[in-house]
Amino acid sequence: MPQAFVIEAIMIAIYGQLLHPDKPVNYIVPYTSIMELYEFAESQEPLMNDSVEEREVRERIKALIDYLEEPLNKKKIQRCLQMPWAVSSSILFTDHVQLSVVNAMDNAYYGESFDPIETELILSALRKEVPLLTDQFEMIHRMIEAKVPVQVYDIEDFSYALEGTSTV
Template identity: 80%
Template sequence: MSQTFVIEAVMIAIYGQLLNPDKPVNYIVPYTTIMELYEFAESDEPLMNSPLEDREVRNRVQELIRYLEEPLNKKKIQRCLQMPWAQSSGIVFSDNVQISVVNALDNAYYGESFDPIETELILSSLKKEAPMLTDQFELIQRMIEAKVPVQVFDIEDFSYALEGTSPV
């Protein structure tokens, strides 16, 4: 049985270790974060501090976009966009990794403390009863301060998260 985590699509492109876990993992990705991939791909602003790392991450973002645009994967994504909170069937990346896209909706419940993407990640974690992975320490701090009832892990603690969470 695989473990489930909610995550932004760009994090999957940035952190290669997420695509090579020791155990089966299902990443739940809000659709709006997939749309962000296109913004990152077209933006001139650097994604990483080093030009070499920036170029590599941009290449991975483009690869992820191309993979998600393959006909079968695109069809799975389009199907889940028909209803709020619908989730796509799994898009297989490897023997141990699949992604499910969720048509998350920002209902402004956490709107005062969090931006729309952050709110969708939080609500997805709540609805899908899955922990969240992020590299944004400030987000984790704000979630703790706001007493958001979601288990959240820093991506640097991904191995620990795999060991420390129960399969969903």
């Protein structure tokens, strides 16, 4: 069984190494973070400081959107949108990477400390009992302060997270 992590879709586009892990991985992605990819793709604001990295990330965002819009993948995603907290069938990226989309619902439980997508990430990790993977140090700090009962890893520690997690 692949190791599972809850993650935002944009992280998969920004951090290309996430698509080349040493072990099988299933990324659980809230649907709203997939919709956010479209906003990033259309935004004129820079996503990266370096122009070469900016171009590469934008190309990966477009490629990810295109891949998720392929008929079979789109159908898997549309099915999970029928019910709150439904999870799509696995969408295969590589031999070691698959993605599952969750129709997460922000219930405002963590609303004072976290934005809606952060809340959906946390709630998804809680429901699936898997770690959260992020590059947002501030979010990690807020999770610790709020005593959120979710294991969280910085993306820089992805290799360590692969060693330290159990399969789901």
